[in-house]
Amino acid sequence: xxxxxxxxxxxxxxxxxxxxxxxxxxxxxxxxxxxxxxxxxxxxxxxxxxxxxxxxxxxxxxxxxxxxxxxxxxxxxxxxxxxxxxxxxxxxxxxxxxxxxxxxxxxxxxxxxxxxxxxxxxxxxxxxxxxxxxxxxxxxxxxxxxxxxxxxxxxxxxxxxxxxxxxxxxxxxxxxxxxxxxxxxxxxxxxxxxxxxxxxxxxxxxxxxxxxxxxxxxxxxxxxxxxxxxxxxxxxxxxxxxxxxxxxxxxxxxxxxxxxxxxxxxxxxxxxxxxxxxxxxxxxxxxxxxxxxxxxxxxxxxxxxxxxxxxxxxxxxxxxxxxxxxxxxxxxxxxxxxxxxxxxxxxxxxxxxxxxxxxxxxxxxxxxxxxxxxxxxxxxxxxxxxxxxxxxxxxxxxxxxxxxxxxxxxxxxxxxxxxxxxxxxxxxxxxxxxxxxxxxxxxxxxxxxxxxxxxxxxxxxxxxxxxxxxxxxxxxxxxxxxxxxxxxxxxxxxxxxxxxxxxxxxxxxxxxxxxxxxxxxxxxxxxxxxxx
Amino acid sequence: xxxxxxxxxxxxxxxxxxxxxxxxxxxxxxxxxxxxxxxxxxxxxxxxxxxxxxxxxxxxxxxxxxxxxxxxxxxxxxxxxxxxxxxxxxxxxxxxxxxxxxxxxxxxxxxxxxxxxxxxxxxxxxxxxxxxxxxxxxxxxxxxxxxxxxxxxxxxxxxxxxxxxxxxxxxxxxxxxxxxxxxxxxxxxxxxxxxxxxxxxxxxxxxxxxxxxxxxxxxxxxxxxxxxxxxxxxxxxxxxxxxxxxxxxxxxxxxxxxxxxxxxxxxxxxxxxxxxxxxxxxxxxxxxxxxxxxxxxxxxxxxxxxxxxxxxxxxxxxxxxxxxxxxxxxxxxxxx
Numbered sequence: 001x002x003x004x005x006x007x008x009x010x011x012x013x014x015x016x017x018x019x020x021x022x023x024x025x026x027x028x029x030x031x032x033x034x035x036x037x038x039x040x041x042x043x044x045x046x047x048x049x050x051x052x053x054x055x056x057x058x059x060x061x062x063x064x065x066x067x068x069x070x071x072x073x074x075x076x077x078x079x080x081x082x083x084x085x086x087x088x089x090x091x092x093x094x095x096x097x098x099x100x101x102x103x104x105x106x107x108x109x110x111x112x113x114x115x116x117x118x119x120x121x122x123x124x125x126x127x128x129x130x131x132x133x134x135x136x137x138x139x140x141x142x143x144x145x146x147x148x149x150x151x152x153x154x155x156x157x158x159x160x161x162x163x164x165x166x167x168x169x170x171x172x173x174x175x176x177x178x179x180x181x182x183x184x185x186x187x188x189x190x191x192x193x194x195x196x197x198x199x200x201x202x203x204x205x206x207x208x209x210x211x212x213x214x215x216x217x218x219x220x221x222x223x224x225x226x227x228x229x230x231x232x233x234x235x236x237x238x239x240x241x242x243x244x245x246x247x248x249x250x251x252x253x254x255x256x257x258x259x260x261x262x263x264x265x266x267x268x269x270x271x272x273x274x275x276x277x278x279x280x281x282x283x284x285x286x287x288x289x290x291x292x293x294x295x296x297x298x299x300x301x302x303x304x305x306x307x308x309x310x311x312x313x314x315x316x317x318x319x320x321x322x323x324x325x326x327x328x329x330x331x332x333x334x335x336x337x338x339x340x341x342x343x344x345x346x347x348x349x350x351x352x353x354x355x356x357x358x359x360x361x362x363x364x365x366x367x368x369x370x371x372x373x374x375x376x377x378x379x380x381x382x383x384x385x386x387x388x389x390x391x392x393x394x395x396x397x398x399x400x401x402x403x404x405x406x407x408x409x410x411x412x413x414x415x416x417x418x419x420x421x422x423x424x425x426x427x428x429x430x431x432x433x434x435x436x437x438x439x440x441x442x443x444x445x446x447x448x449x450x451x452x453x454x455x456x457x458x459x460x461x462x463x464x465x466x467x468x469x470x471x472x473x474x475x476x477x478x479x480x481x482x483x484x485x486x487x488x489x490x491x492x493x494x495x496x497x498x499x500x501x502x503x504x505x506x507x508x509x510x511x512x513x514x515x516x517x518x519x520x521x522x523x524x525x526x527x528x529x530x531x532x
Numbered sequence: 533x534x535x536x537x538x539x540x541x542x543x544x545x546x547x548x549x550x551x552x553x554x555x556x557x558x559x560x561x562x563x564x565x566x567x568x569x570x571x572x573x574x575x576x577x578x579x580x581x582x583x584x585x586x587x588x589x590x591x592x593x594x595x596x597x598x599x600x601x602x603x604x605x606x607x608x609x610x611x612x613x614x615x616x617x618x619x620x621x622x623x624x625x626x627x628x629x630x631x632x633x634x635x636x637x638x639x640x641x642x643x644x645x646x647x648x649x650x651x652x653x654x655x656x657x658x659x660x661x662x663x664x665x666x667x668x669x670x671x672x673x674x675x676x677x678x679x680x681x682x683x684x685x686x687x688x689x690x691x692x693x694x695x696x697x698x699x700x701x702x703x704x705x706x707x708x709x710x711x712x713x714x715x716x717x718x719x720x721x722x723x724x725x726x727x728x729x730x731x732x733x734x735x736x737x738x739x740x741x742x743x744x745x746x747x748x749x750x751x752x753x754x755x756x757x758x759x760x761x762x763x764x765x766x767x768x769x770x771x772x773x774x775x776x777x778x779x780x781x782x783x784x785x786x787x788x789x790x791x792x793x794x795x796x797x798x799x800x801x802x803x804x805x806x807x808x809x810x811x812x813x814x815x816x817x818x819x820x821x822x823x824x825x826x827x828x829x830x831x832x833x834x835x836x837x838x839x840x841x842x843x844x845x846x847x848x849x850x851x852x853x854x855x856x857x858x859x860x861x862x863x864x865x866x867x868x
Contacts, residue, residue, distance in 0.1 A: 028703055034825075036615050044570065132617045134588055142574050201617060216709070217626050218817035219700060240703050244815040248682055252690050253697045379573075411564025411830070414575065430573055453575045 024237035027512070027530050029523065030250045030259035031241045034218045038204035040178040041121055044138045049178040050263075050523045051241060055223050056098075057181035057206035060089055060114065060160075061172055065524060066516040068287065068339060068435020070176050074109060074207065075160075080474055084167030089114070091158045096228035097184045098211035102203050105186055109207055111154040116185035118152045121145070128188060131197040139179035143433070167472040169479060173434040182207065209234050209526035219243055235514075235529040254279065254507055260530060261508040261515065263523060267325040267383065273507045282506040284517040285329055287336050289440070290381035290429035291496040292372070292392065293455035295422050300365050307494040309359035310425075311349040313399045314392055314497050323388045324500060331498035333487045335440045338519040339432065340476075341483035346491050348498075357399040369402040371424025373417060377410050380502050380521070381429030388499070389427060420451050425497075428455055435520055437483045441467050445495065456495035463489045540854055544847055551847075552602050555839035559832050565590070566614050566830040588614065590832070601836060610837030615829055620837035624819060628841075629712025630700065631818030634810070635803045637734055638742035643796065646746045650753025650792075655780060657758060665750060672747035677806055681740040681813035688736060695735050698815040702729040741810040745799040752795040756788040763787075790861050797853030801846050 035051035036043045043049070053059075062073035072078075075089035095109035120128035121140040140146070148171070150163040164171065174180065187205045191197050204212050209231060210223035221241040225234040242259055244250045250262040251269045255276055265273055274281050294301040294310070301307060316330045332348035335341070360368070374389035375382065382388060386407070393403040406424065408416060417426045433439050443449060446467060447459035463486055470482035506517055511531040518524060567576060567584045576584070585591045589600075604611065610620035649669075653662040689697040696702065700714045707721040715734070718726035760766060761784055769779045807820035819838060826834035 026703075037617060042617070044572065044574070133612045134614055134617055136570075136584055136587065138570060141580065142571065142576070198617070214706070214708070216817065217623070218821060219630075219815070220703065222706065242699060242703060242815070243817075244698055245821070246813055246815070249685065249698050249813060249815060252685050256689055256693065256697050258697055258699075258703075409563040411568035414568055414571075414573065418575065428573065452577070453573075 025235065025530055025532070026238040026240060027236045027261070027525060027528060028240045028242055028259040029525065030244045030253050030262040031221075031523075032243075032247075032250070032263045033245055034243050035215075035221070037201040038212065038215070039183070039201040040181050041117075041137055041140060042135050042201070044142075046521055051221055052204060053178035053181040054208070054522055054524050055210040055239060055526070056204050056208045056212060057183070058095075058208050059176055059180045059182060060091075061176045063176050063435060063518070063520060065527070066518065068173075068432070068519055070172050070435075073176070074114075074182055078172070084169075084472060084474060085164045087162040087164070087171060088155070089160045089162075091160065092230065093158060095207050095230045096226075097187070097207055098205050098226050099228075100203070100205060100211055100213075102199075103184075103187050103190065103205050105184060105205070107186060109182070109184075110157045111160045112157075112185045113182050114160045115152050115154050116188060117181070117183045118149070121179070122149055122152070127192065128197070128200075132201060137179070139177065139433075143174055143177075143179075145174070167474075169471055169474050170434065170436040170438045173436040173439075177434050210239050213238075231526070234526060236525070239525050251507075254509070257509070260512050261506070261523075263506070265505050265507050267327045270325075270327070270505060278510055279507050280510050280512075282508070282515065282517050283503055284506075284519060285336060285338050286380055286502045286504045286521060287338055287432035287435065287519045288381040288429060288521075289331050289334055289336055289501055290379075290388075290427070290499045291331070291334070292425050292427050292499060293496045294425045294494075295420075296456050296458040296495055297420055297450075298423070298457075300363070300368065301370075301425070303363055303365075304493055305359055305363040306365055307497075308349065309356040309363065309399070310396065310401070311494050311497045312352050312356040312359070313395050313401070314499070315351050315395050316499060317351070319388055319391050320500060322391060323382070323384050324502065325383075327383075327503045327505060328500040329503060331501050332491070334445060334490055334496065334498060335437050335483075335487070336432070336501045336519075339435060339437060339440070341437045341480040341487075343484040343487040345484075346487055349491075349494070353395070353398045360399060360401075367400065367402075369404070370396075371404050371406050373413065373424055373426040374405050374407045375410065375413055375427055376407050379429055380431055380504070381500070382427060383502070385427045417455055418452055420457050422457070426455050427499075432520060437479075438467065438471055441483065441486055441490075442471065445490065458493070458495035460489065460493055460495075463493070536858055537855065540851055544851065547847060548844070549602075551840060551843040552605060552836075553598070555836040555843070556598050556601055558839065559827070559830065559835040560594075562827075562830065564830055566832060569830050570614075588832075605837070605840060610840070611833035613826070613834045614831045615826070615834070620833050623822065623834065624838060624841050626712070627817055627819045627822050629709075630714070630816055631804070631807050631811070631820060633713045633715065634734070634737055634741060634816060634818060635800070635807065637738040638803060638806075639745060639796065639799065641738050641742035642745035642749050642799070646749030647753050647792065650750040651757055651780065651785070651788075653750070653754045654757035654761060655776075662754075666754065669747040669750045672743045673751075675743060677740060677744075677809040678813060680743065681736070681810060684736050684740060685813070696729075696733050698733075698813070700730065700733050700816065701726065702733075705729060737810050737814045737816055740813070741803060741806050744802060744806060745796075748795060748799060748802075749792065753788065753792050756791045757784060760784045760788045790857065793853060793857060793860065797850055800849045804842055804846065 033047040035048040036045060038052045040049055040053035058074045060073055060075040061070050064071045074092050076092045078087055078089045080087055097105040120126050121137040148164055148168055150165050153161045155161050184205050188200060191199050209226055209229050211226045213222040213224050215221045223239040225237050227233055244253060247264060247266040251265060253259045254262045273279055294307050296302055320328045320330060332346055333343060372389045372392060375385040389405045393405060396403050430444055443453050445454055447464045450457050450459050466482045466486040470479045473479055514528045567581050612619055613623055649665050653665040656662045685697055688695045705723055705726045710717050710720055714730040718730040766779060766784050769783045807818055808824055811818045811821040823838050
């Protein structure tokens with residue numbers, strides 16, 4: 001009896017949904033993988049954020065679409081104390097959480113939600129710190145937030161104060177990141193009362209432009225427009241993620257009209273997609289950099305002239321053609337051109353093997369033998385590290401430098417390449433987290449990163465002073481100047497050969513309008529419309 | 533029969549223990565660990581690495597971890613995925629119906645075409661139809677699945693537009709899964725066109741996954757049939773003036789089917805291996821794709837739990853085949 005009732009209810013519900021679906025505007029996005037979950041904070045993958053933080057949630061501050069500039073989100077305004085230690089946020093009022101099949105909110109968003117969203121990550125003894133087995137706050141911890149944040153206080157229902165242990169200018173940009181998405185404390189309390197805490201990660205509720213409808217593992221995620229969204233209801237009624245891991249299959253689906261937007265096309269398919277009369281192609285330089293980091297602690301790479309000479313021997317143009325197949329742009333700075341404070345006045349090292357050879361001789365280096373580490377995986381900033389290493393090997397052989405290419409399993413590669421006495425130069429790269437130059441320059445080239453994320457093991461006082469100063473001043477113009485100067489020092493000292501920034505392509509149906517590419521690599525569907 | 537049954541089941545116990553050891557060891561001998569892979573370029577400090585390893589229980593002695601896994605597995609607890617934080621058991625059974633549905637269709641496809649083709653080739657031994665069938669079977673057997681799948685998609689979905697590119701059902705249809713089998717669920721949903729949509733989505737993946745078993749079944753049927761057709765009793769049947777259809781279809785086929793049944797049983801392992809690639813190409817949400825993703829992420833609980841479940845399924849199917857074989861061929865029960 002119960003079974004047949006259940007069946008009837010399912011049938012009825014499904015029929016209603018199907019009849020609704022027939023008249024509604026649906027946008028189908030062919031995504032590249034499955035989300036790890038729907039609570040963004042414990043995860044690090046862009047694929048997870050595309051499916052969770054972006055459609056479902058908001059943050060106190062947001063990145064202005066298409067830029068890495070920070071604008072008000074759930075906080076209408078904020079003040080930073082003169083010592084840079086206190087950030088006070090005035091919260092937006094009248095913001096509704098989504099009403100779903102599994103939860104009906106009884107109140108609007110307020111300060112309790114903000115405190116809950118952060119304290120669960122900050123406090124080890126918080127009841128939600130370990131709400132499901134094996135959970136870790138990867139980004140929050142990885143960005144050193146536990147050391148940085150002293151406390152988060154509710155001043156009143158509409159005001160929240162963050163107290164820091166030290167001044168940190170990139171703090172605001174950090175709060176626009178996915179891990180800082182605001183959850184509903186009321187929903188959490190309900191789940192806790194029901195003894196079903198783990199559902200926070202499976203049946204999400206947020207304040208974002210779309211609400212969660214259903215997820216069929218590894219196949220389809222369905223969202224519907226959030227009627228009460230504070231930014232206004234979306235033009236599309238339904239948003240569907242059709243999970244399609246193979247790039248060639250995504251291409252075919254797009255061409256067959258089975259999806260309207262597809263992620264990450266194969267470089268080899270770009271021409272075919274561009275030639276399709278029903279499709280349009282958007283492109284943008286990714287917020288990333290691919291580099292070759294020398295080990296500045298090991299001779300002869302401790303000499304600037306040697307590093308500089310090697311840089312001049314690399315033919316970047318041939319790498320762009322062979323490895324990036326047109327989907328890349330030569331890099332001259334350690335930060336990408338779409339990032340604020342990018343110093344366009346910096347001159348790249350010219351490709352000049354003859355001059356490079358002479359420089360090496362002048363530096364007293366003869367018959368140099370070295371290793372180049374090639375990553376075993378494809379990354380956005382380097383689609384084929386092995387091929388890249390082979391091209392550099394051939395370039396270096398022209399100036400009499402012998403190269404042996406080595407590689408390790410990805411996890412090992414990341415670990416071993418950190419070691420201070422590492423033998424050889426390592427191919428690696430970085431994709432920005434929050435659009436702040438500090439996230440590139442301090443992480444990848446700061447003295448604290450030696451033996452860690454600073455693969456060049458390069459610690460330069462002049463550079464370090466500039467980036468440390470930029471970390472604590474909050475005036476953006478002043479910070480810009482400091483970072484521009486830091487890029488000049490970087491280019492002069494050449495701890496890396498900067499190779500390329502990838503170009504990200506986004507093919508979509510011509511029916512789609514209003515899509516804006518995100519320099520941070522995310523995929524956002526609010527503000528997108530589709531012609532019938 | 534009972535003694536035979538007990539003997540066969542008795543053999544499963546050491547196999548099961550062997551599989552748990554292999555599944556447990558396999559993922560651990562691969563270099564790299566889940567924490568490093570999770571952190572990526574961002575990296576993780578040695579202290580935090582140690583803390584996370586401890587949180588996941590990977591800092592304990594290896595034998596302790598194994599025993600924990602073994603006894604939990606006996607109780608049906610395969611732990612939680614490191615990636616999704618959900619129980620491996622739930623993950624497996626959410627995805628398994630998709631793999632099962634596809635595998636059953638593929639094996640039906642392989643048998644429905646492979647057996648008649650093999651019989652036909654055997655009765656026309658040496659003729660051009662025989663050579664064509666066997667040549668095609670050889671090509672089918674050697675076909676790289678990935679390439680074959682893409683080729684079919686480009687032709688039938690891209691150029692001709694006859695079949696959908698990928699997925700299990702058109703996105704227009706939306707209903708909560710009841711059984712997890714799309715063909716059944718689409719019928720239950722009562723939505724017009726849902727069943728035919730689910731069926732059309734099955735065509736290409738079935739062909740791709742069924743190609744290798746089809747080739748194997750056709751070749752095995754042909755050689756078994758040839759052997760049987762040269763037996764004395766078949767000659768006697770022919771001499772008695774029975775119609776060729778009766779001789780081949782009844783007298784010869786029954787005996788020829790014995791090795792073919794074994795072959796079909798063995799194809800279960802091949803199907804599960806083929807499912808990995810087929811599911812990836814057709815965005816088919818099954819366990820093959822899930823296993824590959826889990827291996828790449830060094831998701832220890834998912835890999836060791838998933839492998840164990842797959843092994844248990846293969847063992848069970850082989851046991852059933854053995855028992856069937858015992859029924860079909862009474863000699864088996866006594867010889868072993």
